[in-house]
Amino acid sequence: MIDFYSWTTPNGRKVSIMLEECGLPYETHAINIMQDEQFAPEFLEISPNNKIPAIVDRETGTTLMESGAILLYLAKKTGKFLPSDEAGYWKVMEWLMWQMGGFGPMLGQAHHFVHFNPDKAPYATERYKKEARRLYGVLDRQLADNDYVAGDYSIADMAIWPWASRFEWQDVDLNDFPSVKRWYLDVAARPAVQRGYQVPKDMGPIPMP
Missing domain, CATH: 1.20.1050.10 (Glutathione S-transferase Yfyf (Class Pi); Chain A, domain 2)
Structure with missing residues (x-):
């Protein structure tokens, strides 16, 4: 299970699309950036830059911020959407x-x-x-x-x-x-x-x- 912290932005949608394409189970936690929820102390522990998206992989304990890093992590985890050659x-x-x-x-x-x-x-x-x-x-x-x-x-x-x-x-x-x-x-x-x-x-x- 992936805990997915996001909002309705292009950077957030990169990861939600990848999660759906891979068929990985995930739980969404909405972080309303219009109400400054990204600055909450508990979110800072997950995303040190106070930006969405971020994930926590319950299986591995891995915590990641930055959409590009998350896409690469999920691609490596699933072996999908990233060529091996x-x-x-x-x-x-x-x-x-x-x-x-x-x-x-x-x-x-x-x-x-x-x-x-x-x-x-x-x-x-x-x-x-x-x-x-x-x-x-x-x-x-x-x-x-x-x-x-x-x-x-x-x-x-x-x-x-x-x-x-x-x-x-x-x-x-x-x-x-x-x-x-x-x-x-x-x-x-x-x-x-x-x-x-x-x-x-x-x-x-x-x-x-």
Whole structure:
């Protein structure tokens, strides 16, 4: 059993989707970041950075924060969604790190300056809108010749897709990126993705382009 601490964010949904895809039993503990529950002392013991998601594996006693580390741990634990061959492994790692270092952080800034605080900081608004489109262009070129980001469906797709699911917050039209749109819809049609999207609570249908 996995204790899963999360909220309705792209980083949280990476892990809930992976848990559903792997079929691992888990218990969800909602951490409402809008009410600062991530700063509670008991959560700090699990996640020293006061960020969701985090897990506790009751079987091994392992406690982990950081969504990328959790995805890798679950992939190693189950032997799923991470290639065992050297070339395939590093291709997934490459795109997982791309998400962790670029696609997530930059789109997170777009959420602040484009969605929540539009046009109040013109330089930031323009910067992050432009960077969002650049990153979608990188992803579109990669998906032009690949069904999934790193070959077969993997934790790289699970890491990237939830951030793409907030395309409206980023002022991005997926119709401008046809390969991303095709991939986005394919991933969204997976039953485990549909279930994982609604953890820890139902936020309505998956956004569609």
